[in-house]
Amino acid sequence: MIFSKLLIFFSLFSIAFSHETFNSHLLPRPLIIEYPETFREFNNEVQLHCTSWRFATETNNLNPWKNVPSECAEYVKDYMMGRGYSADLERVSNESAFYAKSVELGGDGKDAWVFDIDETLLSNLPYYQEHGYGLEIFDPLQFDKWVEKGEAFAIKPSLTLYEEVLGLGLKVIFLTGRSEKHRSVTEENLINAGFLKWDKLILRGSDDKEKHATVYKSEKRSDMVKEGYRIVGNSGDQWSDLLGSAMSARSFKLPNPMYYIP
Amino acid sequence: MIFSKLLIFFSLFSIAFSHETFNSHLLPRPLIIEYPETFREFNNEVQLHCTSWRFATETNNLNPWKNVPSECAEYVKDYMMGRGYSADLERVSNESAFYAKSVELGGDGKDAWVFDIDETLLSNLPYYQEHGYGLEIFDPLQFDKWVEKGEAFAIKPSLTLYEEVLGLGLKVIFLTGRSEKHRSVTEENLINAGFLKWDKLILRGSDDKEKHATVYKSEKRSDMVKEGYRIVGNSGDQWSDLLGSAMSARSFKLPNPMYYIP
Numbered sequence: 338m339i340f341s342k343l344l345i346f347f348s349l350f351s352i353a354f355s356h357e358t359f360n361s362h363l364l365p366r367p368l369i370i371e372y373p374e375t376f377r378e379f380n381n382e383v384q385l386h387c388t389s390w391r392f393a394t395e396t397n398n399l400n401p402w403k404n405v406p407s408e409c410a411e412y413v414k415d416y417m418m419g420r421g422y423s424a425d426l427e428r429v430s431n432e433s434a435f436y437a438k439s440v441e442l443g444g445d446g447k448d449a450w451v452f453d454i455d456e457t458l459l460s461n462l463p464y465y466q467e468h469g470y471g472l473e474i475f476d477p478l479q480f481d482k483w484v485e486k487g488e489a490f491a492i493k494p495s496l497t498l499y500e501e502v503l504g505l506g507l508k509v510i511f512l513t514g515r516s517e518k519h520r521s522v523t524e525e526n527l528i529n530a531g532f533l534k535w536d537k538l539i540l541r542g543s544d545d546k547e548k549h550a551t552v553y554k555s556e557k558r559s560d561m562v563k564e565g566y567r568i569v570g571n572s573g574d575q576w577s578d579l580l581g582s583a584m585s586a587r588s589f590k591l592p593n594p595m596y597y598i599p
Numbered sequence: 600m601i602f603s604k605l606l607i608f609f610s611l612f613s614i615a616f617s618h619e620t621f622n623s624h625l626l627p628r629p630l631i632i633e634y635p636e637t638f639r640e641f642n643n644e645v646q647l648h649c650t651s652w653r654f655a656t657e658t659n660n661l662n663p664w665k666n667v668p669s670e671c672a673e674y675v676k677d678y679m680m681g682r683g684y685s686a687d688l689e690r691v692s693n694e695s696a697f698y699a700k701s702v703e704l705g706g707d708g709k710d711a712w713v714f715d716i717d718e719t720l721l722s723n724l725p726y727y728q729e730h731g732y733g734l735e736i737f738d739p740l741q742f743d744k745w746v747e748k749g750e751a752f753a754i755k756p757s758l759t760l761y762e763e764v765l766g767l768g769l770k771v772i773f774l775t776g777r778s779e780k781h782r783s784v785t786e787e788n789l790i791n792a793g794f795l796k797w798d799k800l801i802l803r804g805s806d807d808k809e810k811h812a813t814v815y816k817s818e819k820r821s822d823m824v825k826e827g828y829r830i831v832g833n834s835g836d837q838w839s840d841l842l843g844s845a846m847s848a849r850s851f852k853l854p855n856p857m858y859y860i861p
Contacts, residue, residue: 388650389686396657396852398694424651432660590658 387412391594397576402597405471413594414470417462423494425592430494433572433589434501440569440586442506449536449566450502451558451585453573454513454523456593458499458532459489471595484515487522491530495572495591499532507569508536512557512578514550514598517542537561550598555581649674653856659838664859667733675856676732679724685756687854692756695834695851696763702831702848704768711798711828712764713820713847715835716775716785718855720761720794721751733857746777749784753792757834757853761794769831770798774819774840776812776860779804799823812860817843 387409393399405413416422442448452458464483465471483489502509511532515523517540524538545553554577558568562583571578571585574593579585649671655661667675678684704710714720726745727733745751764771773794777785779802786800807815816839820830824845833840833847836855841847 385682385686388683389690392654392657392687392854393690393694395654398691398851400694400849420647421650424647425654428651428655429660432655432662587662589660592654 383408383412391416394594394597395590395592397580400576400597401599404474405469405595407472410469410472413472416594417465417470422592426492426494429572429589429591430498433498433570436587436589437498437502437505437507437570440505440507443567446506446508447565447567448506448569449508449510449561450570450572451510451512451561451568452495452499452571453575453578454511454515454527455489456492456574456595457572457578457591458492458495458511459526459530460492461489463488463490465595475596481519484519485522487526487529489526489530491532492591496531498572502570503534508566509534510537510539510561510566511535512539512554513541514553515540516546550575550577551581554578555583558583558585645670645674653678656856656859657852657854659842662838662859663861666736667731667857669734672731672734675734678856679727679732684854688754688756691834691851691853692760695760695832698849699760699764699767699769699832702767702769705829708768708770709827709829710768710831711770711772711823712832712834713772713774713823713830714757714761714833715837715840716773716777716789717751718754718836718857719834719840719853720754720757720773721788721792722754723751725750725752727857737858743781746781747784749788749791751788751792753794754853758793760834764832765796770828771796772799772801772823772828773797774799774801774816775803776815777802778808812837812839813843816840817845820845820847 387406390399390406390409391412394402437450440448455461461480461483464480468476468479499509511527513523520538520540523540527535527538539557541548541553545556548556558571559582561568568583568585570587570589572589572591573579574591575598576590577598579588579590649668652661652668652671653674656664699712702710717723723742723745726742730738730741761771773789775785782800782802785802789797789800801819803815807818810818820833821844823830830845830847832849832851834851834853835841836853837860838852839860841850841852
């Protein structure tokens, strides 16, 4: 249907311009150039389709998926670079903080908030800008090189939440799919981005390598519970950060239409 | 900010028309009337804000909420009555069916798919059209009167999924927040809408009245598991249909920006 619409659009376009030489100086011409209706219709179709795709990914209905569909590449880029992504990040941070303030703490220092790292605390947007905002299939070797630079920047609304959560007296635990071999560069990157302290930083050890993120993160959360922590909040951009066992009392899904981790 | 934008919009509007009498016949005038930029900007602001609000509700970040915020009333109406809602329903039905076909059945007739009823199989849109599409605070007495009419219509993409699931040899179980007193009108409504058979229809009994939906539905799913069912899929428009204990292997969140059930 998209192609037929494009065809109609280009036909209309050529008809419009073929009339250009015909007595054009005699007619009052519009001062405003308007796109033909068909072009707007085509744009609306793409918008509808890609918004629906985004909701399917964000609600975990689409599972698994490997890369952004090509027809939504521009849509995802616009969302990430425009105000959509930052508006959503702000909102989830505000909602999380609102909830955090309502939690009655146990007073024994065992209430904890679990944060994922990539696309939750730290943004890898400079990397994804170079890789089609998720249009390209994920390349772990290339991504490792980026991680090793330690240049990921803070997601500001998450930094605000992190500070509020610490201020309330909660413990913070960072639980990431990054490998143990990236511990020091990750610590350095976190500190440079403003995340100055944490109770635990858990990375994938050699035993965790083959595990799905949901399994690995569930196991680590279960360990926390065994150690006496009460997980009152959990923030992540992937459902595999949030679902599974030893789930948090409340989970907060940050937006991420660029990639999916099972 | 919205009011200041509106003010600018109306100022520009009056300026535009106050110039209308000034030598207007001497100038070539545009054939196309364009809205002032400010009006489009204002519309974009509302669109951005309400899309972000919808994302927050659909991902369960906003929890609980009582009614649609007034500035998003038109947005929600447009979404429900336009193509957005039906596009999202189609997509979740397709994704669910795609997954259902991939499930390896046990062969003992114990694989089951759990469906919620309201806004999952049956649509109460005619009721919500009369009540501001979720703008009004939910009125259980008024809603009961609507339920008792038995006129809710089938959500077509869900009917398609239901038939596919049955065709695959899965058992279907309907688990609803409706009261046991509405059993016969619900059965009748389901049959009239095309949902002709089911393995179980579970409604809230007198013991369940005060329970949150998450607790009530978790208990009922646990009972199913105890009876030997394997819950391979679960469809619902509320996160309280899907989260809790005895969770399904895969859950599918249908869109619903009109109301929230804890």
